[in-house]
Each structure stands twice: as C-alpha cells, then as structure tokens.
Amino acid sequence: MTPSLKRILVLLLLLAGGLLSTQLFFRPEHYYLAWERWFGFYGAFGFVSCAALVFLAKLVLRPLVQVKYEEEGP
C-alpha cells in the first residue's frame, strides 16, 4: 500500500465514521421513502452499488465488448 493511498483510506474512514455519527444525532423533517429511516442506508447503498458496477463492468462487460488493438502506438 502506497503512503498516499493509505492517507486517502484513513481520510475516507474518518469521513465515513463522522457521517454515520452525524446521522445518529438528527432526524430529517420529512421521510418520503421507507429506506430513508434506515441507519446508514445511503452509505451501504453507495458501497454496494459502486462495487457492483465495477465488478459488472470488469467481469461481464469487458469480456463481451473489449477488443485489443492490432496496431501499436497511439
């Protein structure tokens, strides 16, 4: 792990912790959808959907659509 990546990871973990803690201490004025009441829903959804998109692109789409260049150079 490079030092810069380690710093980014620590920063993101701190931010994630801070955002989850903030959610503990306030309640929105209106709920429009059921899942908005669930603690940490947006974080979990963001994590899962980002990972799912990346895996879908890598494991499903890439083998289907990617063709290597025949020629060399830009």
Next chain:
Amino acid sequence: MSSIHPSVILLVGALLALLPRGQVRHTLVLLAPALALGVALGLNEQQAIVNLGGLFELRVLEVTIWNRPFAVIFSLVALLGLLFARPLDRRGEDCAALVYAAAAVGAVLAGDLFTFYCWWEILALAATFLVFGGGTPESRRAAFRYLIFHIAGGLILMMGILWRLAVGYDAAIGPIGLDSPGGWLIFLGIGINCAWPLVHTWLTDAYPASSASGVLFLAAFTTKTAVYALLVMFPGTSVLVGIGVVMAIFPILFAIIEDDLRKVLAYSVINQVGFMVVGVGIGTELALNGVVAHALTDIVFKGLLFMTLGVCLYRTGCTRATELGGLFKQMPWTGVCCLIGAASLSAIPGFSGFVSKSMISSSVRYEGELYAWAVLGLLVASAGVLPKAGVKVPLYAFFAREPRIKTTDAPAAMKAAMATCAAVCLLVGLFPQQILYPLLPTEVSYNAYSLANVVSHSQLLVFSALACVLMILAGVYPREIRAKNLDFEVVWGGLCRGLGRLFDQAFNGIHTLGYNIFLVWLPDKAAYFFAHAPARISVWFVTRRLVMHGKSHEEIEESKAGLYLSYRKNTLPVGTSTLYAIVLLAILAVLALR
C-alpha cells in the same frame, strides 16, 4: 427590449473568424460571443415574427422564461470555448464553432417548429464540421457517421412536424405530448440528439475523435438543445423517467473499462443528460428548474473537464489512461482545474453539480413510492460517477504513476478559460441562491444544503470512494488496457452492412436481370430472327407454290436448299425478291384495308 437576435451576432462572428490570422481576428472572434452573451442576458419576454409573403409566419425569436437561461449559457460557453481555442488558431474550426453556437441559440429561442427545425439542421451540419476538424482519418469517418445519425434524426423530426400540421395542429412550440403519431416522431427525433440508449453511439464515437477545442462545443450544444426541446415539448412524460434512469446508469459500465479519457467523459455526458431526462419526465416545477440548473452546471463542469483533457492532448498528443499519468507536477494549474471539474461532476457538496443534481434527485424523491425505483436508479448512477469519471479522469491523467512525458502547463488563454469555468463551478456550488437560482425559470425555494441532503449524499459518495480504494488495494479494480470497446455501434454497423447487402441483392439483381434480358437475350434472339426469318418465310411460300405445281419431293428439297442458301449469301435474284416484297406488301395492304 433587445433589437437584435443573438444568433445574428454569432453568425457575423463566424464570418469574421475567416479573416486572415492575426490579433484582429482573435479579438473579433471573442467579441462576437461576448456581445451575444450581453444581448442574451438582456433578453426579456418578447417575440419577433417574420412574415413569408403572407403564406407563413415564422416566430424567429420568442423569449420565454424557459429558453433565456439556455441562450445565456450557450453564449457563455461559446465565449469560453473560443478563448480556450485561441492558441490553436484554427480559422475553420472557429467559424464552425460560431455557426454551431448560433444554431443552438437560434433553436432554443425559436417560437415555432419550422424555425426550430432549420436551426436544428444547421446545428447538425456545423457539428459535423467540428468533428471533421479533428484532422485524423478516424475523425473524418466519425464525422460521416455523425452526419448520418443526425440526418436520420432530422428527417424523423420533420416527418413529425408535418404530420402534426397535416392533422390540424399549429406549429407553435409548446407541450406536444404523445397522443398522436406526429408527437411520437418528434419525440424520437429529439431523442436521437439527446443520445438515448441504443441511439447514443454517435456521441461516444464523434466526441473523442474531435479536436482539443472542438469537443467543448460538441459537449455543450447538441444534447442540451435536445434537453431544452424535451423540456418545452414533453414535460411530465413519464416514459422519460425510465429512459433517463437507463441513460444515467449504462454509460458508467462502459466508462469504467474505457481507456480513452475523452471517451470516458463522452459517456459521462450521456450519464448526466440522463439525470436531466428524468427531471423532464417528473415534470414538477422543482424538477424542471433542476433540469435547467443541471444543464447550466453540466455545460460548465463538463466543459472544464474537456478543457483539461484538451490541454493534455495539445501538450502531449494523447488522452489515453495507459499513456498519461503523473502530469500534476508539470501541469499544476490544469490538474487543479481537473480536480474542481471532477468534484463538480461527482456532486461533492460545495461544488456546482451537487446543487443542480440534488434538485433533480429531490424532485424524484418527493414523488414518493411511485418513483422509488427511479430514486434507486439515480442513487446507483450518483455512486457510479466516482469510479467512472470523478476519480478516473484526474487520477489517470495527473496522478497514478510517475510521468512518462515531459511537458509544460497550458498557454495563458487556455488557463484563463479553465479558471473561469472552475470559478463558476465553485461559486455556483457555494452561493446557488445568489448566482444560479436567479437564472432559473421560476422562483426556487429549494435548499440543497439541508443537513439531511448533505449527509445522505456525502454518505453515498464517501462509501462509494471507500469501495473504490478497497478494490484498488485488493487488486480487483479493473486495470487500464490499451483496447477498443465495442458499443451498440456494432449493431448499427451490422444493420447498415445488412441493408447494404439487401440493396445489393435487390437493386443489383434487378440490374443484372435487365441486362440479361435487354442486352443479351433480346439482341441475340432479334439477330437470329432477322438473320433467318426472311429466308424461312420465303422458303415456306416457295414450298407451297412448288407443291401446287406438283413437283417431286427431291425437286422441292433441292429448290428449298438453293433458295435458303441464296438468302443467307444475299445472292437472291432481284426480281424474285421484288416479287416476294410486292406480295408481302399486298397482303399487308389487304389486311390494313379490312
């Protein structure tokens, strides 16, 4: 009240762009969009009508609360784009860009469908020249494909307009709806320019093939003009919500595995237009304001990102993730601008994209359970922006590895254009009430910076970024590969080849059949007929006469052979021939007289 159409100023500027190279040309080229911007800012609700000899009235200028913001932003981006293009000093491209801007402004300010259609077609032609200006064989091919798509789209739009007129509707621009075939045709014609799924390939094909500055105009005008058209003609059309959600999600998958960073941004254009299309489909006041707001902010931050990659292309000659990297130390100004553009695109609180995207997302959320699926779709799209472009573009262009190319930062004019865009991204993000909301069609009471919105959106982004970092650490994040990704263009290509084969079989088959009948079989038979028929007819008559005279079979056969040979050799005595000709003419005369 304004006395001149902004498009006229831009068209005059387009002519001046063709002046010989020099300071005067540069100044005049920038002056035209600056004047157009001033006029657009001063526009108030008005109409200008041109009467075509009492036959038809064209409403060439009809300023409303909906089209004024588009006229302003189109003029602004034309100014910034031409400022950015100044070091490139391309007269033809500057001219095409100004015609393109004039067409975009003219289309949004049009008050009737015919005026709108005329500008719409000029838009396609000018954009084709801009793609062509890329100057590579690939850009020439892409320009041709671009033109085919937009000619098809324009024809469908024209059919829709004529259909509506034929069934008694007027040509005024306003809500159309999908209650008639004409409405559906207009809907589809606009959809092609809007880069709807399956007809989006012209965008990802042409934009990366254009020049460093040409793409700025391409990214700003065509799709946003189409969004404006949907906004005024099909607000609240629920099918647009589904189309928009698909548009917002599917480009992310392609962008994640794409190597060309300008193509990544081209997919990002479709993704952001998807948000706007969803907003049009929702059709509430907040949603439509959100659509206008997101169109304005997207034009600026996407323009900024394309500018930063344009600088990379200008300085290094490449925009591929596998070739760039580590340029931040050599190009700090461009790198910082790229980070600001990426932050706006990712809708990080404090940047312009957050405000406008929140308006659309909240408007969908306010619809409750009816559009819960759309809310989830937009959340997926918002989370996916980070791995797609928010992280990928700055990471692979300016960080990621040690630099392989020695270069310097952007020229002063390019820096000025980027700095202006970056400042707009920051100022709109920080002070939306003061800068963005006054430009919007109706009064906005929405607060994007409510604690609930900031926390929920930040959670989504931070955890999405966390997923990216963990995947990089685990070595499962897809590595950049120097390769080409096939999109739905494969299907269009196959369809075109299939149609080509069908036409080849059908039309060339008819041609071959006609050739065989009229040029081979018929002349052959005619030649045979004219070579043998006179002899055979004569022999038949002579045989009848000899039989009547009681000649023997041998004598008859001998006479027949001699006569036939004489005919074939043209050695028939003239008297006999004349006799038979007279007999034949007599028969014909008798037949005719009867």
